[in-house]
Amino acid sequence: MDILTTLAEVFTILFDAHSLFILALGVTFGVIVGVLPGMGPLLGVVLAIPFTFYLDPLPSISLLIGIFIGGNYGGAISSTLLGIPGTPQAAVTLLDGYPMALKGKSSEAISISLFSSFTGTFISAIMLIIISPMLASFALNFGPAETAALALLGLTGIASLSEGSTTKGILAGLLGLILATIGNDPLISTERFTFGYVELQGGVSEVALMMGIFAVSELIIQLESPKRASQSLGKVGIQISGLTTMLRHKLCLIRSSIIGVLVGVIPGVGGVTAGFMSYKVAKDFSKEPEKFGKGSDEGIVASEASNSALGGGAMIPMLALGIPGDPTTAAMMGGMLIQGLNPGPRLFVTDSAIVNSIFGAFLMGALILLPVGFFLGPIFVKLLKVRYATLLATVLILCSVGTYLVQSYTLDLWQLWIFGVLGYLMRKADIPLSPLAIGFVLGPVFEVNLRRTSMLAGDGYSEYLMGQPITLTILTLTVVAIVYPMVRTLSKMKKAKTETETKTKTETVTQS
Amino acid sequence: MKLKNRTDLAVAVIAVLFGIGLYYLSSQLASPFSMGVGMPSEGYPQLLGILMVIIGLIIAIESMFNSKTSSFSVSRFLPLSFILFALFTYNLDSLGFIFSCTILLCAIMLLAGERNKFRLFAIPSGLTVFVFTLVYLGFNIILPLGFLNFLYE
Structure with missing residues (x-):
């Protein structure tokens, strides 16, 4: 299917009032969760998944995409006004947004953020539409061996590149794969680890797992952290001048958006890296680098364009290969699986209409962000005054009702709390949570394809793999993804040790 | 070592x-x-x-x-919140969603530092009734009513 035909389908499908309304609702909710520190798009998507059960595929995916887009922008509001990033990726926006707000230019800073966020999302949507079908048509020839290897690469990539220790990341990924084995065997339907619970035959509740490890654990963490006082905020509104300011930095805008998309495609790298990378590049190319960190509008453009463009980038491997680029896309993939849609190259053949609708939803989501941000901006700012205890109570009720709504099983609620405690303990032990979520989502894909490969290979694994050049390439990349961070850590440790020894020697010489 | x-x-x-x-x-x-x-x-x-x-x-x-010193500590909020979650789930069928959830939210708000008696009562009960009604009207699902089941019957 050529790109023009795809585009035509995208716009035909999107003239659907119900889906557009849901998308707008999603964008609004996304900005709300983005604004509130400690929440963010991931939590927003996870909280919305149970409600998608009652929607058709298109509106349900539109809702999740809307939250994803809105959440990426929302973080900039609290970063600018409070100096507290609403989302981790908005931490870079804080560097210039907050100093601008301190100078009394908070409206200008938020306006630049809105327009940059819109442009970044829009550019990433275009790249998503162009790149995904090409990648999918290439991946369409993949057999079980290639698919299993790809799932392994996605998982190890997340584990290696996410923050913290690589081995702990792999451990979390393994735990996700193990949790995915609970329930009926995907190939021969015999029960595994259900311990007599009929409710577990369908496997661990995905909603309970996602909400537990991300939302409930965050809630417990927030209970122990210092309480936020209600903020006194001035009057803030969106100004059109933000658009002209942004357009003065066209090159920075495009460059940062492209960096965002490229970083988003690589599983596990994340918005913070994309933001800092484009911020540094923008500073290096800027005519006024001295203004960076002191309220530079160019700095806000770079940060917001890249962290918003990251969304479209992360969607590319999820849609085209079935490999989520980050935990938010993993949760979205979970939402798609619930709707009976299996992201991956086959989806482009079997459900091309829905794929094009997703493209359309992404484009329209970017467009809807403008009026939502423009007209509801002052209301979003007021959300920062919501009392901390009320916010936690709202999250808790959404988690418990959302989990219960899926199957009306009390066991799902137990799972929610258990995963909440697990998530809390993992955070405390510096074990990243994203690999667990992605391991769980990729688990069935990996197992089915690994076992099919073992059937095809019989006893001759090596001969079989030698005849699979793509699989071998992907496996080599997987090994690199595991070994490279380990080597890097070892060399850092060696360097630190040498430096300590040199320092001690110098001190001894000085003393003597 | x-x-x-x-x-x-x-x-x-x-x-x-x-x-x-x-x-x-x-x-x-x-x-x-x-x-x-x-x-x-x-x-x-x-x-x-x-x-x-x-x-x-x-x-x-x-x-x-690894030369990095570990700093693992579990706060009192972990066992406290887990006990509250467990009590909520255990009593969901007998007390019903409205009562058990109101108590859970009230307790969580207390843990979060809320001390205003009006807000401690009004926000949990308001939120619970709102969500209960929303789920009923929006999805046609009745969350557990517990001992209030006779009202529905």
């Missing part, structure tokens, strides 16, 4: 024990109808169990050479 990172060592021990346990449980899963070729149903979790043990051992070795 003085061990600085006890947290990582504890993680490693748990991982190894979990891996061994998983391997043992998986070996009890012998499928009544095997496909004869390829990896059997129990083979995949067994493989994951072995990998878990290996990763656990690597983390143990790393923890011995």
